[in-house]
Amino acid sequence: MTERLIHDHSSSINGNQKLNLLFDAHLLQSAFKQYALKDPKLQGNIYNGRYLIRPLAASDYDHGYVDLLRQLTECGKYSSEDFEKRFSDMKQCVNTYYILIIEDLDSDKQIIGSTTLVCEKKFIRQLGIRGRIEDVVVDHHYRGQQLGKLLIELLTKFAKEQCDCYKVSLECKDNLVGFYQQFGYDHEDKQNYLCQRFQK
Amino acid sequence: MTERLIHDHSSSINGNQKLNLLFDAHLLQSAFKQYALKDPKLQGNIYNGRYLIRPLAASDYDHGYVDLLRQLTECGKYSSEDFEKRFSDMKQCVNTYYILIIEDLDSDKQIIGSTTLVCEKKFIRQLGIRGRIEDVVVDHHYRGQQLGKLLIELLTKFAKEQCDCYKVSLECKDNLVGFYQQFGYDHEDKQNYLCQRFQK
Numbered sequence: 473m474t475e476r477l478i479h480d481h482s483s484s485i486n487g488n489q490k491l492n493l494l495f496d497a498h499l500l501q502s503a504f505k506q507y508a509l510k511d512p513k514l515q516g517n518i519y520n521g522r523y524l525i526r527p528l529a530a531s532d533y534d535h536g537y538v539d540l541l542r543q544l545t546e547c548g549k550y551s552s553e554d555f556e557k558r559f560s561d562m563k564q565c566v567n568t569y570y571i572l573i574i575e576d577l578d579s580d581k582q583i584i585g586s587t588t589l590v591c592e593k594k595f596i597r598q599l600g601i602r603g604r605i606e607d608v609v610v611d612h613h614y615r616g617q618q619l620g621k622l623l624i625e626l627l628t629k630f631a632k633e634q635c636d637c638y639k640v641s642l643e644c645k646d647n648l649v650g651f652y653q654q655f656g657y658d659h660e661d662k663q664n665y666l667c668q669r670f671q672k
Numbered sequence: 673m674t675e676r677l678i679h680d681h682s683s684s685i686n687g688n689q690k691l692n693l694l695f696d697a698h699l700l701q702s703a704f705k706q707y708a709l710k711d712p713k714l715q716g717n718i719y720n721g722r723y724l725i726r727p728l729a730a731s732d733y734d735h736g737y738v739d740l741l742r743q744l745t746e747c748g749k750y751s752s753e754d755f756e757k758r759f760s761d762m763k764q765c766v767n768t769y770y771i772l773i774i775e776d777l778d779s780d781k782q783i784i785g786s787t788t789l790v791c792e793k794k795f796i797r798q799l800g801i802r803g804r805i806e807d808v809v810v811d812h813h814y815r816g817q818q819l820g821k822l823l824i825e826l827l828t829k830f831a832k833e834q835c836d837c838y839k840v841s842l843e844c845k846d847n848l849v850g851f852y853q854q855f856g857y858d859h860e861d862k863q864n865y866l867c868q869r870f871q872k
Binding site: 537538541544545546547548549550554555558561562564565566567568569590592593594595596597598599604606607628632637638639640641642643644645646648649652653655656657658659660662663664665666667668669670 | 794795838840846853857865867
């Protein structure tokens with residue numbers, strides 16, 4: 473399955489199902505290889521013999537993707553058609569949305585982890601690309617297996633080498649600062665994050 | 673000129689020149705009207721009888737846009753063709769890039785101010801839209817005229833009402849926190865901004 477997923481480009485074959493993926497799975501190959509040098513539990517795109525790592529697919533509404541996101545924050549309710557429309561709108565923004573998911577092959581292909589890299593096109597920095605890591609979540613039944621680490625390391629390598637980002641940033645709560653520091657993320661001197669929220 | 677700019681949609685007429693704009697200038701109308709209620713120096717899309725506010729145009733490489741950005745940070749060197757390619761790639765990311773510029777009508781239409789709103793499509797928050805204010809710059813010869821305030825207020829209103837953002841954020845240096853607080857931006861409790869930069 474590993475080879476098939478990686479070698480097919482825009483629509484990968486996973487079992488008997490044709491998947492419409494958010495981005496070309498083949499692009500992940502270099503990040504997988506680098507990660508596997510440090511952690512041999514990653515073989516191809518399978519971690520620990522059980523977890524398949526791949527781009528989000530248009531059909532993942534039916535594999536618990538939105539329910540997983542609900543462990544992170546409020547998602548509201550929407551239909552699979554709404555999901556597919558948003559997926560398609562993201563995909564039309566070329567080289568922008570990279571959502572990586574973990575599928576549990578032992579549990580009816582449920583999605584049990586996900587992280588997003590969003591790439592912003594700039595006019596500064598030699599027409600640079602600025603990356604942001606967003607919406608990191610691992611199902612609470614699956615924590616303690618280094619799956620969050622796997623997602624962050626893979627997407628950070630991917631941002632640097634595949635997307636050629638000049639910087640990658642993220643926002644996190646106080647208790648997660650140490651977690652992200654191990655991957656090279658840190659506070660920047662005199663830099664502030666400010667925000668405002670709007671009521672609907 | 674104000675009426676002509678606002679009423680033409682995707683390609684506005686500015687003087688005798690057809691402009692290829694990054695987004696529909698007409699979408700700004702509501703934000704202009706709200707701003708003008710508090711500051712009557714804004715009439716239509718002209719501020720203080722001299723400054724035209726409009727979306728970035730594909731031809732703005734020739735009106736000092738990149739030189740203006742150099743007052744903010746390093747831009748490197750690239751050609752007008754490279755600029756137009758990046759502009760076109762941004763425009764193809766529908767409902768994503770909103771770059772607002774200020775043109776000095778008394779100075780050969782030089783661009784003397786700019787701010788960017790980038791909208792990220794989400795699966796969380798009822799398929800929400802998350803906004804970010806980026807790359808705020810006013811030419812140093814033009815400071816002290818409230819032009820930065822104008823750009824931030826317009827784009828914040830635009831993000832809330834036109835783009836339906838559930839939140840808008842930005843990053844800034846310590847000395848600018850007070851400036852942004854006047855528009856409703858503030859620190860969030862226990863929230864950290866972390867970053868890593870990559871060498872080329």
